[in-house]
Amino acid sequence: MKLLVTGCAGQLGVELMRQSFVGGAPDALGLARGRLDISDRESVGAALSAAKAEGCTVVVNAAAYTAVDKAETDTAHAFAVNRDGPGNLAEACARLDLPLIHVSTDYVFDGSKAGAYVETDPVAPLGVYGTSKEAGERAVRGRLNQHLILRTSWVYAGHGANFVRTMLRLAGERDELRVVDDQHGIPTSAGDIARAILAIAVKLDAARSESRYIPWGTYHYAATGPTTWCGFARAIVERAAARTGRQPKVTAISTAEFPTPARRPANSVLDCARVEQAFAPPRRPWQDGLSEVLDQLQAPKGSS
Numbered sequence: 001m002k003l004l005v006t007g008c009a010g011q012l013g014v015e016l017m018r019q020s021f022v023g024g025a026p027d028a029l030g031l032a033r034g035r036l037d038i039s040d041r042e043s044v045g046a047a048l049s050a051a052k053a054e055g056c057t058v059v060v061n062a063a064a065y066t067a068v069d070k071a072e073t074d075t076a077h078a079f080a081v082n083r084d085g086p087g088n089l090a091e092a093c094a095r096l097d098l099p100l101i102h103v104s105t106d107y108v109f110d111g112s113k114a115g116a117y118v119e120t121d122p123v124a125p126l127g128v129y130g131t132s133k134e135a136g137e138r139a140v141r142g143r144l145n146q147h148l149i150l151r152t153s154w155v156y157a158g159h160g161a162n163f164v165r166t167m168l169r170l171a172g173e174r175d176e177l178r179v180v181d182d183q184h185g186i187p188t189s190a191g192d193i194a195r196a197i198l199a200i201a202v203k204l205d206a207a208r209s210e211s212r213y214i215p216w217g218t219y220h221y222a223a224t225g226p227t228t229w230c231g232f233a234r235a236i237v238e239r240a241a242a243r244t245g246r247q248p249k250v251t252a253i254s255t256a257e258f259p260t261p262a263r264r265p266a267n268s269v270l271d272c273a274r275v276e277q278a279f280a281p282p283r284r285p286w287q288d289g290l291s292e293v294l295d296q297l298q299a300p301k302g303s304s
Ligand SMILES: NC(=O)c1ccc[n+]([C@@H]2O[C@H](COP(=O)([O-])OP(=O)(O)OC[C@H]3O[C@@H](n4cnc5c(N)ncnc54)[C@H](OP(=O)(O)O)[C@@H]3O)[C@@H](O)[C@H]2O)c1
Pocket: 006, 007, 008, 009, 010, 011, 012, 013, 032, 033, 036, 037, 038, 039, 061, 062, 063, 064, 065, 066, 081, 085, 103, 104, 105, 106, 107, 133, 151, 152, 153, 154, 155, 156, 160, 161, 190
């Protein structure tokens, strides 16, 4: 089988492309933003028609506008990519009878719940990014039955702009890192999300070709074990110190001490029971995903 991956140069997109073609995983046709702008409806229609002609049977949308703070002022752009883009993909998928796996975010929630969020909890995004992603979810549901929306959280990888790479850089420059300790979530490596999506896509494709029932809808997927940004930072710094010998102090601060343009949920821990029951994708502790990414980052160049 073969996937079409949009946004293939992003954190998740790169991991999807890296892991496809490997040992029984599906092939993938990747389109980065330069080849397909998902906010351009006509281009999306043409690209998906061509991809179907090339044998793609599942579309995975890894493209998104992910600059959470910048979105507060770059609103139209965020909505064009995060709402209109998935809507365009869903419309073309409906016309071509292709299923769509669309990736969404924990930031659709306001963080006021005491426990982990389940898929049926009410959404109430706090900022433009979350609002635009939530609108994208509705655009997909409204246009296409054959969809899976996977909400995930706190994504990082060995490439791209992310918290792990920022902490590693700061750990090399400073003696103290002050990190927010009152926002709870689950760091999830792009590699783990890619593995899960590929496993789900294989099951989807098999079920479709055998006309078996598929539980379309919205799911949560994250690594296991919640933490805070400060807990995550401490794990990054400790593991890096084992190799560099340099371990700055990590001081817990409150959200109020670190104001940002966009508000973020105090709790965005995702309950993943539903996806486990329906598709049993691989999941593991967030610390394992972190170790893998740190290994990638610290491997001698050319060895990965
Ligand atoms: N990052 C997180 O912490 C996080 C947390 C929860 C959920 N998510 C979700 O996880 C998914 C993957 O995120 P990620 O971390 O891999 O994001 P990412 O690294 O920012 O990658 C997104 C990719 O989409 C591309 N893109 C932007 N606008 C586009 C357009 N109009 N058409 C086509 N491609 C476009 C970007 O290209 P350019 O770089 O050229 O702009 C980039 O390559 C997204 O749906 C995101 O909302 C992310």
